[in-house]
Amino acid sequence: MSEFFDNVPFVKFEGVDSTNPFAFKHYDAKKVLLGKTMEEHLRMAACYWHNFCWQGSDVFGANTFERPWYKADSEMAAAKMKADAAFEFFTKLGISYYSFHDVDVSPEGKSIKEYISNFSAMVDVLQEKQETTGMKLLWGTANAFSNPRYMSGAASNPNPEIFAYAATQVFHAMNATHALKGQNYVLWGGREGYETLLNTDLKRERAQLGRFMQMVVEHKYKIGFTGTLLIEPKPAEPTKHQYDYDTATVYGFLKEFGLEKEIKVNIEANHATLAGHSFHHEIATACSLGLLGSVDANQGDAQLGWDTDQYPTSVEEYTLITYEILKAGGFQSGGYMFDTKLRRQSTNLEDLFHGHIGAMDTLALSLERAVKMIEGEALSKYVDQRYAKWNDELGTGILAGKQSLASLAAHVTDNDLNPQPVSGQQEMLENIVNGYIYR
Amino acid sequence: MSEFFDNVPFVKFEGVDSTNPFAFKHYDAKKVLLGKTMEEHLRMAACYWHNFCWQGSDVFGANTFERPWYKADSEMAAAKMKADAAFEFFTKLGISYYSFHDVDVSPEGKSIKEYISNFSAMVDVLQEKQETTGMKLLWGTANAFSNPRYMSGAASNPNPEIFAYAATQVFHAMNATHALKGQNYVLWGGREGYETLLNTDLKRERAQLGRFMQMVVEHKYKIGFTGTLLIEPKPAEPTKHQYDYDTATVYGFLKEFGLEKEIKVNIEANHATLAGHSFHHEIATACSLGLLGSVDANQGDAQLGWDTDQYPTSVEEYTLITYEILKAGGFQSGGYMFDTKLRRQSTNLEDLFHGHIGAMDTLALSLERAVKMIEGEALSKYVDQRYAKWNDELGTGILAGKQSLASLAAHVTDNDLNPQPVSGQQEMLENIVNGYIYR
Amino acid sequence: MSEFFDNVPFVKFEGVDSTNPFAFKHYDAKKVLLGKTMEEHLRMAACYWHNFCWQGSDVFGANTFERPWYKADSEMAAAKMKADAAFEFFTKLGISYYSFHDVDVSPEGKSIKEYISNFSAMVDVLQEKQETTGMKLLWGTANAFSNPRYMSGAASNPNPEIFAYAATQVFHAMNATHALKGQNYVLWGGREGYETLLNTDLKRERAQLGRFMQMVVEHKYKIGFTGTLLIEPKPAEPTKHQYDYDTATVYGFLKEFGLEKEIKVNIEANHATLAGHSFHHEIATACSLGLLGSVDANQGDAQLGWDTDQYPTSVEEYTLITYEILKAGGFQSGGYMFDTKLRRQSTNLEDLFHGHIGAMDTLALSLERAVKMIEGEALSKYVDQRYAKWNDELGTGILAGKQSLASLAAHVTDNDLNPQPVSGQQEMLENIVNGYIYR
Amino acid sequence: MSEFFDNVPFVKFEGVDSTNPFAFKHYDAKKVLLGKTMEEHLRMAACYWHNFCWQGSDVFGANTFERPWYKADSEMAAAKMKADAAFEFFTKLGISYYSFHDVDVSPEGKSIKEYISNFSAMVDVLQEKQETTGMKLLWGTANAFSNPRYMSGAASNPNPEIFAYAATQVFHAMNATHALKGQNYVLWGGREGYETLLNTDLKRERAQLGRFMQMVVEHKYKIGFTGTLLIEPKPAEPTKHQYDYDTATVYGFLKEFGLEKEIKVNIEANHATLAGHSFHHEIATACSLGLLGSVDANQGDAQLGWDTDQYPTSVEEYTLITYEILKAGGFQSGGYMFDTKLRRQSTNLEDLFHGHIGAMDTLALSLERAVKMIEGEALSKYVDQRYAKWNDELGTGILAGKQSLASLAAHVTDNDLNPQPVSGQQEMLENIVNGYIYR
């Protein structure tokens, strides 16, 4: 099978002292921490689109990548060659999961019927690849944003036929994900938003989107799909404003349409920062709302205002993220999916490996550090103690609804209360975290 | 009474050709548009804090303002002098409403009892001032963020006694607002947020905040206050992250605690832009969710990352804002409140007038332009037509819940649908808007 | 000739009351203000690339535009058809100037020789078109950023052969601009920058860039080109950091290589804001340094972190820009070039007209308002008076070098000086500006 | 002497396994790396203002710190008590250098004469403290931005008497710095900028600023001060725009006034990011221009638009910074100065220690990692190889001025050159860096 990545070996764990660029320094898949292997904790996935579909163009420049699998006699032949390349890559990399959009793996064709027949054929190919290699599908999704028909949205389109077209794609993509035993199904509303308020009816589009998501939930139950449904928030790009702006916005949307028990979020690091939040904030918010589903593990550029989808390199950041996820019980159906792309100048085939190896080592080391933080308990004890007074009579009474503004005013006035602030000790806590990271 | 602003006349409408800097060029209070006077449409208010309390300091510099009312023999005497100055200013300016925080109008004192007695005395003073001058209170609020006790939050504080202290202030501020016939009561959670996630329990603080807001609603009914309760979103500043980030976030919070029928939003222009939204977006979002309450009419600096609270000068922006509000039925209890401050270098007393006159003229002209947009119907007709297909069988069936992913997939496939996109015509719509603004 | 835009008439001035969307409301080309016609003041230009080359794709979506001139039997035939369409458009629009990159007008071909021969042929075509229509070339430029060979820069490339290739393109593009009587020649360093500091030698790349610009100046004199050389600053996009970040940065670069008398700047509104400046700031800075050459007149989206290149619609903004330019003596060789593109959803051919008509009216009205500001003198008198003391002995002595820290310290101490601040009156000045804009 | 920090011990190096929060885990002052001790490499300094003058206020909140040294019978007594506290802190912390503004250490007084006499007395106090403790002065500076007289600038003020007043302060602050054997003298132009362009003459203010800096240089030579003069860039805050925006802007300014050999830059991490650059960018730019003087070592908040001045905690970031500085030969007169402040909620005296200990350990570990990067040479070899072709005939000829556009065009065309891009390998380089950081 090895024909695309001949000069790259199977990537193995060699430890921190290895100087082999094609070896893991930290990711030791079977190493057990807190009762689970690294592989089970991290549930890492590579994506199809950035690695095998995108050809290196940017807004001001043409394609820079020349991959053998771009060229074949027919679209279907190219799709199969791409699948060969993808699974060779996944296998050599030693990653457990992958993810795709319908049109990543299968040619769109010239009509809906061609779309369906192509996709069906390629699902068979993927099924066989999964069986041969042991690769698993973390999630599937439908691309309802690239085709010009979706330029004004899919579910939020002013034309209900386009809504119906998107529904058709999602129908098939959910079925395919189910057939391939996908662990989750993701909805990213890249065109669900507006370009100008002058031509947009926000209320109407929200209603359309709400009904669409309800239909997705209904279909899940109808086909018996047991994976998790996920919405991936992003504030903007491609459109000026996207309805799934951030986790808090998605939460309000889900509540409005009665979906907050049915759909969780897939948080992407770079989308968090584009929304004006820290990645840590988005993860902690999702955990606190019971909404954390999965993570698109990448990294943005703090100076750039668009989605750069870089490989994660920051152990400092991912240790806190992983700590948050471990505190919330760890991933259930979700995992760390690398929604990452090479820099346009990284034109070598080997660069695909460098990017992923660095990313996987970053997450593995972050996991090790986060596990120490969980075991050490220094942070959690501090936090518990900070709020300890809320376990006393006054605090529990307030939260139990036994107090009113009037009763509290009487309590404060009668007792002439003058409560004093206490230090939040942020600097000491930061030192504790660095103490875990830098051993 | 005139002793602070001797050299400024009562400000009158003189029309666009006037060269008098102390006259309105556009604000003609009694002019009728769409059946209401300008005054009734705009419901403009001046604030107490920026105009009469802030002394011109910034983070790197000392006070630059030297106002006569800063100095008096006692704190209460100073408070009364400040009230004299404020009502002289309001009256000369010819504005209809004002707004205050408890501690703007009344000295905090050294204990809760002093706070209560000072505030009670000053409410009497304000009541008399209102009667004498005809001024009305747009809204009252409590400052639960400046005193060091609130450094780690008020309702979201780790100490329930501080929660209780804030409840006491809000109890008295709501009662005062009720007594003064305030049209609304505002809650701005400037310290309800976190500085670092390392010491913060998001879920717990959210529960505290939810209960606090429920108590506020309960108190409103208990005292028979008929005004509207408002939350003012802001993403950050003073804290790193504030829980009332933006309108969409507040909506999710209200839904969680069953408050979405009870509390609306007070949208500040500068807070909208700090949250990464256009002001227009925040207004349109609130309107679409039925949450628009009132507006803090100011303007930020597009290059600065903090709340500059400048006087609104952009007719281009406020025409669209006012158009949105008119489409939603106009202000009910809310209005345009100038949460605006002078530049620190604008040290003349007269500058207070220049700022407000420019702001009031900006809103008056924006109202005139927006009324033309409503009357002209060019935009609304365009939007209705854009979504017209949703009134047909397919569209209404989808929204009525009569379709599923499967039925839509069958519909698309059986009919071999291939719906085509149509131009959004943003540029033409922008020209239409400018056609209304620039007559 | 009319075959592409059959259903659009020649655009004429019809005045503010016209409801014809294909008429100018404010741009009256021959109207005289301050001794020059509107046309002579504004020197407006349409561009070739956004209007005739870009096909409506974005990072997440395929082409949405289907223009007749995209398709032809050969690349050269398509180039000629594109030229037909472009000049039909320019002529119907009634704009005076146009601009192009080498590869906008001419196919790159498969080798440098094909490039040269294609370009030569197309320059002949353009020359004939200019003669027939009376259109003039505002500026020409070379695209040394789209071809993959430039992915790591052109002049700043780590490979001197790529530097040489870029030099070859610039050689031909300058010659073509000279032949077509272009008024300026522009250099935009879209790839002159870095993606990561880890592989970049800043000092070396700066030296390369410096020598390149010196060669450009030398070539200008060699061929007798009398137009102005312009650098167009942009902070980032496509690369992470671009060397021509903003006007101040370009100034330092020009000073280092002795070029500050030879090269001016072409300021783009959207690049200014991406650099963290107001557009007004960049224009005023360039004027104060004697560097203002030309302006790419567009408008960004305040919430988006990339170059949206929208049509200018803000008279509020462009009045101040035009006021600054008039104060500096008006455009010499430069003008207002519309580096603007349709929204991807604006798919109608007519939208090209809507965008430009709105833009031209915006600039025309801004010119009218700015002329009033010049004539009114209210701002300039205020500013002169604010600095008046610098005309006295102390001020002139300081600037003449007659004072030292020691002598000033003695002066202050001996006279026990205690100079007091005076109001900057920003609010009053803003009202004055609005008084000019909103008549 | 120990009376303010009784419950904090002298901070010692205890190594990575220490659990003592008042011990260094990484900073081992006398440890030798590349022939110099850690102390000599890092030249770390604590500041006077944030630690001993600021009282915990923010824009929306009152002081939260209650330090014993704020209160004393007189201003001069308070200044002496503050000096006692400061030097006790410096000494216990084990830091080598400190820094101050004139008015940090000495009361401003009511007149310039009082200012001079107070300052003179306090310089004597500091001199004695330095002798007793062995502390050294990294740099001194004058605060010409907090007093209301400077609200419209110091050197760029519209009133030359205010220019003269600032000159007087700088005269005395330079003399004091010289007397105290300061290693550098810093100029931070916090008010040198504009609030609105409507009242500002950029060219005139630039000339004023240029002359001021020339006088500073002249005075340096006159008094024989052998330290380095430094300008500290910052883009905005407090003012809307500051003239010393970033390093590139300062470079252009220095070139214009012939000062580029006389003044270097003091780069602050948080100012870099506020200017839209990475901290790494600013350091590398300064090194490449030969302008690197000193570093204000702090850390901003990526989501906040103002100067948070947090303690540096990122070894990932500071390793690259320190690597850049080592490549440039290491600090000469400059050092790492902690322009850092506690979070407003960190109200304990001990928090001052936590902040600095974490910061010093961060820099010490970063130094260790950066030294390995220097010794390993993996990055430098890669970079040298990337540009290797510039050492060949074509490359050297270009830079030596032996080529023209015409000669290069001939070379490319005659040889039918078609140079191909090569991978920039960013991901592999990032892995190499992480390989050094995470051992």
Ligand SMILES: [Co+2]
């Ligand atoms: Co992304």
Ligand SMILES: [Co+2]
């Ligand atoms: Co993603």
Ligand SMILES: [Co+2]
């Ligand atoms: Co407000």
Ligand SMILES: [Co+2]
């Ligand atoms: Co505000």
Ligand SMILES: [Co+2]
């Ligand atoms: Co642009």
Ligand SMILES: [Co+2]
């Ligand atoms: Co441009």
Ligand SMILES: [Co+2]
């Ligand atoms: Co700072």
Ligand SMILES: [Co+2]
């Ligand atoms: Co600093």
